[in-house]
Amino acid sequence: MGADRVRIIAEEICRGGRQTAQGHELSGARTNSRNAPSGPSPFRVEAAALPREKFADPRWTAKGEARGTVPMARLETLWFNTGTLCNLACATCYIESSPTNDALVYISADSVAGYLDELENSALPTSEIGFTGGEPFMNPQFLAMLEDTLDRGFDALVLSNAMKPMRRHEARLLALLEEHGRRLTIRVSLDHHTQAAHEAERGPRSWEPGLAGLKWLSDHDFSVAVAGRLLPGEGMEAARVGYAALFASEGIAIDAGDPARLVLFPEMDEAADIPEITTDCWDILSKSPADIMCATSRMVVHRKGEPGPRVAACTLIPFDPGFDMGETLAEASGEVALNHPHCARFCVLGGASCSA
Ligand code: SF4
Numbered sequence: 001m002g003a004d005r006v007r008i009i010a011e012e013i014c015r016g017g018r019q020t021a022q023g024h025e026l027s028g029a030r031t032n033s034r035n036a037p038s039g040p041s042p043f044r045v046e047a048a049a050l051p052r053e054k055f056a057d058p059r060w061t062a063k064g065e066a067r068g069t070v071p072m073a074r075l076e077t078l079w080f081n082t083g084t085l086c087n088l089a090c091a092t093c094y095i096e097s098s099p100t101n102d103a104l105v106y107i108s109a110d111s112v113a114g115y116l117d118e119l120e121n122s123a124l125p126t127s128e129i130g131f132t133g134g135e136p137f138m139n140p141q142f143l144a145m146l147e148d149t150l151d152r153g154f155d156a157l158v159l160s161n162a163m164k165p166m167r168r169h170e171a172r173l174l175a176l177l178e179e180h181g182r183r184l185t186i187r188v189s190l191d192h193h194t195q196a197a198h199e200a201e202r203g204p205r206s207w208e209p210g211l212a213g214l215k216w217l218s219d220h221d222f223s224v225a226v227a228g229r230l231l232p233g234e235g236m237e238a239a240r241v242g243y244a245a246l247f248a249s250e251g252i253a254i255d256a257g258d259p260a261r262l263v264l265f266p267e268m269d270e271a272a273d274i275p276e277i278t279t280d281c282w283d284i285l286s287k288s289p290a291d292i293m294c295a296t297s298r299m300v301v302h303r304k305g306e307p308g309p310r311v312a313a314c315t316l317i318p319f320d321p322g323f324d325m326g327e328t329l330a331e332a333s334g335e336v337a338l339n340h341p342h343c344a345r346f347c348v349l350g351g352a353s354c355s356a
């Protein structure tokens with residue numbers, strides 16, 4: 001897709017009502033956020049509405065076929081959601097983060113330490129700890145949990161928008177870089193290689209600070225990656241070419257051809273129609289359940305109103321009780337029924353993984 005076409009799509013975004021991934025109008029608190037974009041996302045999924053009867057039963061699809069499941073293979077990556085509060089209120093944030101949404105409260109450094117203790121006292125082969133939000137650097141105890149993680153010898157992957165909340169911690173980040181080098185990776189969400197599409201999704205004045213944060217990380221030789229997205233009709237190749245040109249012009253040391261350094265995600269929309277995943281799908285698609293994210297990862301969340309953290313099946317479905325796996329990592333090692341549209345669109349049909 002040419003740059004002009006990309007600009008036109010970003011500029012043509014209509015000014016109608018905005019909907020969440022669940023299909024309901026965004027709350028006033030979120031749409032009224034100072035940082036919220038004023039129109040719908042340029043990345044929105046165009047599809048018919050999801051029929052009610054789909055993803056209704058963990059064992060059977062709407063057609064009565066056996067639903068696909070993913071057994072835990074080995075826990076390679078343990079994620080922590082640091083809390084849903086964010087300095088931004090992006091149009092299609094899958095977790096509906098904003099400066100006021102604390103549906104997932106700030107997880108404490110003590111809670112994180114408890115799970116790291118469980119990892120160290122178990123035979124689990126986990127080597128990577130991931131942190132996502134919201135914006136992790138807004139959690140007042142985030143640097144403490146990050147230091148604890150690295151001091152214990154785990155690799156750390158932090159998803160950030162690289163804006164002011166991160167920049168406040170430059171001195172401590174440089175100290176972590178000095179001590180732990182490239183065992184710390186920061187993956188910056190830069191939704192598109194054009195300012196117009198990025199700001200249509202992330203809100204006005206989000207481009208320059210995000211790019212400056214990314215450049216700061218690159219200039220100081222952090223292990224850095226970018227998470228990007230594709231506009232409708234924009235192919236992977238074109239997107240990588242677009243990001244490569246941006247990285248070259250900004251002097252950002254990321255190889256846009258490396259899928260681990262420029263991660264391009266499929267879109268998610270749980271209100272849009274998508275086929276359900278049956279036990280036959282693995283053969284049909286020549287895929288293995290072992291390659292799906294929840295075969296090798298879990299995410300710890302602390303939901304508002306609950307007494308303590310819980311373990312969710314994955315980073316994408318933090319609230320659905322059907323994907324709550326228990327309180328401890330030992331409890332959370334069971335198989336996952338793929339009973340959510342994200343399982344189909346993002347993981348099985350989109351082929352994405354949240355790991356570095
Ligand atoms: S920066 Fe990330 S967490 Fe924050 S609103 Fe945007 S997508 Fe959501």
Ligand code: SF4
Nearest residue numbers: 293294314342343347
């Ligand atoms: S969305 Fe989560 S639970 Fe569903 S297949 Fe993907 S990783 Fe597994």
